[in-house]
């Protein structure tokens with residue numbers, strides 16, 4: 269659960285309770301440098317950094333970003349340069365280190381496996397993220413939001429510290445031309461990094477159709493170890509409905525029979541699978557097992573537990589607002605610049621706050637590369653200022669209703685950017701699954717519940 273909702277603490281707690289704890293790798297580089305600028309309370313980032321195998325990498329990043337006293341009230345965070353196809357080694361090292369630290373911390377004090385979740389579509393930081401997580405011994409990589417066919421081969425290459433590449437999806441690239449993203453551990457970090465090979469993590473693809481699972485099983489460039497089958501009630505991004513999209517009276521995409529995953533076809537692939545989206549209950553787990561699943565992936569119930577990265581005051585506010593009926597979940601087909609439906613927790617005043625936010629794009633993880641008529645690669649996001657998007661050849665219609673997920677999601681984990689020039693502070697954007705009402709009842713019966721409570725409840 270990004271961004272840093274399933275952080276190292278939550279993944280660690282889930283693992284200690286005997287299940288696979290998953291850290292979100294989304295935007296971890298920004299999360300790390302913001303934790304450092306906030307003074308690294310508890311010293312956890314510095315503990316993880318001290319364990320990194322190339323000490324100069326940590327020294328460099330601490331020098332640049334660590335502020336022992338924290339930021340002055342209202343001072344803005346120093347941002348990292350936004351990702352592009354080619355960025356400096358120094359920029360890549362922040363991503364490697366951030367993923368290393370999160371996985372390393374998640375793995376302390378127990379022997380259970382830890383996974384890393386990335387979004388295929390985000391593309392540019394993914395190679396450095398995977399390598400950093402593998403340096404920390406990540407046990408599973410879980411990826412959806414796209415077709416991650418080339419990731420298994422990347423994991424094989426990184427296990428031997430070999431350079432790896434991914435085809436870089438650029439809109440408008442002339443036919444016959446191919447561009448790549450590349451990452452070479454030796455040149456980015458140190459030639460000495462080759463000393464011992466790394467564990468090749470299991471690769472689990474997130475799918476919303478058996479046909480996609482079959483394609484991935486047969487046509488990936490390496491071993492696929494299983495699937496998460498995620499339905500449209502899950503928190504975060506959802507796959508769009510198949511065929512032409514109809515909206516209901518709340519403007520949400522409507523799903524039908526064609527969107528029901530053919531589990532018989534999936535079973536034929538002979539690989540383990542886990543069901544996700546509304547399975548966060550003992551009954552959900554029993555039903556999943558009865559369908560042949562190896563288990564379930566649960567998000568929303570963990571997002572509101574004590575260890576999750578959501579800001580504590582937001583957790584309480586959302587749960588209370590759900591109970592008193594003033595908040596609801598909406599599957600918003602427009603909010604996410606990715607173009608995928610995205611579930612937004614609509615709190616009182618949400619729409620007005622979103623409309624009042626001045627558009628700024630300064631984190632840029634969802635920027636899409638486009639080839640301009642003069643042959644340059646430009647980067648644009650449909651949530652950026654409309655004029656800038658248009659100047660890069662974007663259609664103004666694409667900008668309508670878009671929300672800045674990068675700034676909104678980081679605000680919701682307690683790292684909102686301050687904008688002194690306009691006297692603003694970024695507003696939070698919270699996502700959850702359709703089951704939020706059940707989560708609110710669960711929480712009401714167990715105030716301050718922990719990840720261990722959730723695991724015990726699910727496995728009872």
Ligand SMILES: Cc1cc2nc3c(=O)[nH]c(=O)nc-3n(C[C@H](O)[C@H](O)[C@H](O)COP(=O)(O)O)c2cc1C
Pocket residue numbers: 269270271273292294385386387411412474498501502503504505544545546547548565566567568569571699700701702703
């Ligand atoms: C706050 C939140 C953030 C999420 N972020 C991601 C993400 O970054 N990547 C991803 O693959 N799934 C993400 N998900 C989906 C979860 O991994 C999981 O599949 C889903 O929540 C399961 O359904 P449930 O919410 O009904 O338990 C997110 C879910 C939540 C609630």
